[in-house]
Amino acid sequence: xxxxxxxxxxxxxxxxxxxxxxxxxxxxxxxxxxxxxxxxxxxxxxxxxxxxxxxxxxxxxxxxxxxxxxxxxxxxxxxxxxxxxxxxxxxxxxxxxxxxxxxxxxxxxxxxxxxxxxxxxxxxxxxxxxxxxxxxxxxxxxxxxxxxxxxxxxxxxxxxxxxxxxxxxxxxxxxxxxxxxxxxxxxxxxxxxxxxxxxxxxxxxxxxxxxxxxxxxxxxxxxxxxxxxxxxxxxxxxxxxxxxxxxxxxxxxxxxxxxxxxxxxxxxxxxxxxxxxxxxxxxxxxxxxxxxxxxxxxxxxxxxxxxxxxxxxxxxxxxxxxxxxxxxxxxxxxxxxxxxxxxxxxxxxxxxxxxxxxxxxxxxxxxxxxxxxxxxxxxxxxxxxxxxxxxxxxxxxxxxxxxxxxxxxxxxxxxxxxxxxxxxxxxxxxxxxxxxxxxxxxxxxxxxxxxxxxxxxxxxxxxxxxxxxxxxxxxxxxxxxxxxxxxxxxxxxxxxxxxxxxxxxxxxxxxxxxxxxxxxxxxxxxxxxxxxxxxxxxxxxxxxxxxxxxxxxxxxxxxxxxxxxxxxxxxxxxxxxxxxxxxxxxxxxxxxxxxxxxxxxxxxxxxxxxxxxxxxxxxxxxxxxxxxxxxxxxxxxxxxxxxxxxxxxxxxxxxxxxxxxxxxxxxxxxxxxxxxxxxxxxxxxxxxxxxxxxxxxxxxxxxxxxxxxxxx
Amino acid sequence: xxxxxxxxxxxxxxxxxxxxxxxxxxxxxxxxxxxxxxxxxxxxxxxxxxxxxxxxxxxxxxxxxxxxxxxxxxxxxxxxxxxxxxxxxxxxxxxxxxxxxxxxxxxxxxxxxxxxxxxxxxxxxxxxxxxxxxxxxxxxxxxxxxxxxxxxxxxxxxxxxxxxxxxxxxxxxxxxxxxxxxxxxxxxxxxxxxxxxxxxxxxxxxxxxxxxxxxxxxxxxxxxxxxxxxxxxxxxxxxxxxxxxxxxxxxxx
Numbered sequence: 012x013x014x015x016x017x018x019x020x021x022x023x024x025x026x027x028x029x030x031x032x033x034x035x036x037x038x039x040x041x042x043x044x045x046x047x048x049x050x051x052x053x054x055x056x057x058x059x060x061x062x063x064x065x066x067x068x069x070x071x072x073x074x075x076x077x078x079x080x081x082x083x084x085x086x087x088x089x090x091x092x093x094x095x096x097x098x099x100x101x102x103x104x105x106x107x108x109x110x111x112x113x114x115x116x117x118x119x120x121x122x123x124x125x126x127x128x129x130x131x132x133x134x135x136x137x138x139x140x141x142x143x144x145x146x147x148x149x150x151x152x153x154x155x156x157x158x159x160x161x162x163x164x165x166x167x168x169x170x171x172x173x174x175x176x177x178x179x180x181x182x183x184x185x186x187x188x189x190x191x192x193x194x195x196x197x198x199x200x201x202x203x204x205x206x207x208x209x210x211x212x213x214x215x216x217x218x219x220x221x222x223x224x225x226x227x228x229x230x231x232x233x234x235x236x237x238x239x240x241x242x243x244x245x246x247x248x249x250x251x252x253x254x255x256x257x258x259x260x261x262x263x264x265x266x267x268x269x270x271x272x273x274x275x276x277x278x279x280x281x282x283x284x285x286x287x288x289x290x291x292x293x294x295x296x297x298x299x300x301x302x303x304x305x306x307x308x309x310x311x312x313x314x315x316x317x318x319x320x321x322x323x324x325x326x327x328x329x330x331x332x333x334x335x336x337x338x339x340x341x342x343x344x345x346x347x348x349x350x351x352x353x354x355x356x357x358x359x360x361x362x363x364x365x366x367x368x369x370x371x372x373x374x375x376x377x378x379x380x381x382x383x384x385x386x387x388x389x390x391x392x393x394x395x396x397x398x399x400x401x402x403x404x405x406x407x408x409x410x411x412x413x414x415x416x417x418x419x420x421x422x423x424x425x426x427x428x429x430x431x432x433x434x435x436x437x438x439x440x441x442x443x444x445x446x447x448x449x450x451x452x453x454x455x456x457x458x459x460x461x462x463x464x465x466x467x468x469x470x471x472x473x474x475x476x477x478x479x480x481x482x483x484x485x486x487x488x489x490x491x492x493x494x495x496x497x498x499x500x501x502x503x504x505x506x507x508x509x510x511x512x513x514x515x516x517x518x519x520x521x522x523x524x525x526x527x528x529x530x531x532x533x534x535x536x537x538x539x540x541x542x543x544x545x546x547x548x549x550x551x552x553x554x555x556x557x558x559x560x561x562x563x564x565x566x567x568x569x570x571x572x573x574x575x576x577x578x579x580x581x582x583x584x585x586x587x588x589x590x591x592x593x594x595x596x597x598x599x600x601x602x603x604x605x606x607x608x609x610x611x612x613x614x615x616x617x618x619x620x621x622x623x624x625x626x627x628x629x630x631x632x633x634x635x636x637x638x639x640x641x642x643x644x645x646x647x648x649x650x651x652x653x654x655x656x657x658x659x660x661x662x663x664x665x666x667x668x669x670x671x672x673x674x675x676x677x678x679x680x681x682x683x684x685x686x687x688x689x690x691x692x693x694x695x696x697x698x699x700x701x702x703x704x705x706x707x708x709x710x711x712x713x714x715x716x717x718x719x720x721x722x723x
Numbered sequence: 724x725x726x727x728x729x730x731x732x733x734x735x736x737x738x739x740x741x742x743x744x745x746x747x748x749x750x751x752x753x754x755x756x757x758x759x760x761x762x763x764x765x766x767x768x769x770x771x772x773x774x775x776x777x778x779x780x781x782x783x784x785x786x787x788x789x790x791x792x793x794x795x796x797x798x799x800x801x802x803x804x805x806x807x808x809x810x811x812x813x814x815x816x817x818x819x820x821x822x823x824x825x826x827x828x829x830x831x832x833x834x835x836x837x838x839x840x841x842x843x844x845x846x847x848x849x850x851x852x853x854x855x856x857x858x859x860x861x862x863x864x865x866x867x868x869x870x871x872x873x874x875x876x877x878x879x880x881x882x883x884x885x886x887x888x889x890x891x892x893x894x895x896x897x898x899x900x901x902x903x904x905x906x907x908x909x910x911x912x913x914x915x916x917x918x919x920x921x922x923x924x925x926x927x928x929x930x931x932x933x934x935x936x937x938x939x940x941x942x943x944x945x946x947x948x949x950x951x952x953x954x955x956x957x958x959x960x961x962x963x964x965x966x967x968x969x970x971x972x973x974x975x976x
């Protein structure tokens with residue numbers, strides 16, 4: 012127990028060492044040093060958090076008292092260890108990747124400061140997750156916000172990047188403020204600011220709603236939820252590739268962590284309406300995210316929009332869980348929570364993988380525009396392979412991890428038949444349909460993302476001359492790809508661990524309901540009657556029970572007796588069947604065609620003299636159907652730029668361009684900005700510039716204060 | 724909609740009965756020069772001067788008729804005091820290579836890829852008619868494909884311009900074996916009125932190996948259908964003409 016605490020101390024010591032090394036070493040030696048020290052720190056973190064996660068001892072440690080009220084403490088329970096573990100899983104490959112990637116900045120930007128910020132960011136993220144009181148939480152949160160801003164804005168030479176960085180910082184601070192107010196409302200009644208006293212808190216209905224809305228919106232900024240997502244698609248293209256991977260893989264999760272901490276841990280949501288709000292916002296984020304991701308041609312901005320989508324799916328899963336729990340269906344709530352947590356882990360892994368892929372392509376091709384890529388699979392085979400794994404995972408195709416969690420999320424939505432309220436059922440059906448549409452569009456989006464950048468013909472000279480990066484950059488992607496595969500085929504081993512994490516919120520384990528102990532199921536299990544088990548035995552659910560440890564390889568939910576909705580899936584067996592199908596298919600085709608002559612010809616190109624890359628499909632062309640179908644949502648604005656000569660009667664050149672203003676910017680941000688400007692203009696009128704007026708203002712203010720004083 | 728169905732039922736089948744029975748409607752084919760009685764020497768010389776493409780040629784005491792050059796200008800029929808006889812008919816498709824027809828496998832399903840190798844438009848217009856309701860080749864199991872990958876027959880019109888040489892070669896190369904090339908129209912056979920020039924070849928035979936020829940300028944749709952039936956092995960090519968004083972030129976020029 013104490014050892015685990017010491018391990019965390021070691022993590023911080025290594026980070027400190029990293030900071031010192033970064034300051035001492037010259038720029039040239041900084042990237043390898045960063046990779047070495049940071050991977051050492053992440054491995055220690057994985058070890059430490061793994062101990063908490065898998066062996067189930069929570070750590071609570073009071074550090075020291077700053078003032079009588081403020082007592083710094085750390086608290087590591089299953090939830091924080093789960094987030095810490097994901098952080099470690101993502102940080103490890105990203106740190107190795109950075110060694111090779113950062114070389115491109117050598118000479119143009121200071122690598123010393125990058126390494127410095129990187130280690131500090133890592134330390135601050137760990138600190139957020141292990142903080143045991145509001146004070147240290149917000150200190151770490153602020154540090155994280157500012158450090159991530161500094162890292163995102165690392166290429167500060169471009170004005171666009173600086174603007175994106177400022178927007179990110181501004182929105183992040185606004186969110187922090189909202190979350191802080193939520194914490195203060197809670198702290199006011201609890202009398203203490205350590206997490207322990209916040210837990211034993213009872214608040215009125217309106218205060219609960221206030222805390223919920225403020226914390227959800229405040230932490231929602233970090234999670235990139237609609238309508239506070241504007242910074243995300245702007246920050247990602249500005250950030251260096253490895254920082255993008257961290258931003259989507261780790262920092263967005265912190266928003267979810269905040270939402271869970273408050274709304275599941277401190278003040279568990281009791282109102283169905285709150286759960287439905289989370290559900291609706293999640294679905295909306297997912298839908299809007301993917302709608303903007305699909306037509307996007309900038310590789311990193313596309314991934315950023317897709318991050319919004321995935322955060323939406325996670326939030327929708329959480330919302331479903333909240334609704335189930337508040338209406339008394341703990342097991343179903345558990346399933347929804349498991350789905351959401353699983354999806355979060357998956358998203359961190361495959362999004363980090365995709366961002367590393369995008370960073371590699373960006374640094375080798377020198378641009379992120381997918382219209383200018385193409386044919387990279389022949390030039391960068393390893394990068395393409397790993398990017399393909401990431402794309403398959405995020406498109407929720409088996410046998411990769413995205414499939415499992417999206418399937419679970421949608422299945423947990425179908426469980427709404429257990430609910431009684433008609434309105435809630437309709438809301439679930441609508442959100443389920445929205446998520447299904449999202450999943451469909453995600454496939455389109457990532458078929459486009461992979462096909463348009465890696466397949467076909469090279470559409471630019473840079474793409475023609477690209478090459479795979481050194482192995483120090485491909486191996487990290489490989490590690491993430493292996494994670495994606497393992498999480499995709501072994502969900503029955505992952506779900507028990509996640510169940511372990513969500514039990515404190517749900518108060519009932521969904522493990523027996525979700526991963527039935529088929530390998531050990533005996534005679535007298537009342538959950539599964541003998542006839543039912545034998546039926547599944549005939550289907551082969553117990554195949555492998557002699558050799559494999561664990562509960563079984565089938566994910567299954569049987570529903571209640573009133574709603575005997577049964578869903579079952581086994582990705583582990585699916586991969587075996589897929590491989591067998593593929594092999595047998597090849598064998599059958601070989602046998603059937605063994606006597607036939609085979610002629611190989613060049614692909615039919617319509618008989619043109621030479622197939623030019625300009626004649627082939629581009630990313631814009633491929634995604635245009637989506638752009639046309641969702642024209643009412645995307646509403647592109649045509650920008651015509653023409654040059655005229657001779658008294659505007661002759662046009663020299665016409666350049667037509669289409670720009671899309673994000674739906675949220677159009678409907679939410681713009682009105683706020685316009686309203687603010689109007690208000691400022693109206694208030695500005697009181698500045699007449701005459702001394703007499705200002706004296707009158709002072710007098711007026713004094714009188715108002717006095718009157719308030721008298722009344723109060 | 725209901726009216727439309729009723730109208731259709733009332734009208735009945737208007738599609739040609741060919742190849743079940745011969746087509747007898749007026750104007751389905753312009754016909755071509757063909758005569759029953761021997762032609763005099765004097766008349767031969769006058770006719771020769773009239774023929775613009777050299778389809779009519781004297782050989783010793785007789786006159787030879789090269790259908791592969793005839794452009795149906797009707798000069799030999801209209802202008803002379805003693806016009807040359809023309810024969811009706813449309814079964815003009817001929818197998819010219821030793822590959823023969825496609826065989827039984829393709830007799831009821833033939834996929835056709837059409838390539839315009841510089842045609843003036845007349846042949847293409849006639850080819851367009853073969854899918855029209857009147858001629859309707861689909862009832863015969865013939866289909867036009869948009870890609871050579873699934874095509875069995877390459878239907879080419881036009882003399883074979885330089886610019887279409889490469890596409891034509893590529894199309895032929897892209898087709899899976901067994902494959903046949905059907906050349907449609909006088910231009911595709913001999914270069915026609917374009918002839919061999921700075922921009923065109925003397926027929927597509929110089930680019931791809933032609934298996935079946937359809938003479939005519941343009942050949943009527945029924946002639947094209949006949950050629951396709953010949954290619955599929957469902958119709959026999961016409962017998963050698965037995966008109967007196969006529970001699971067919973052997974081989975391709």
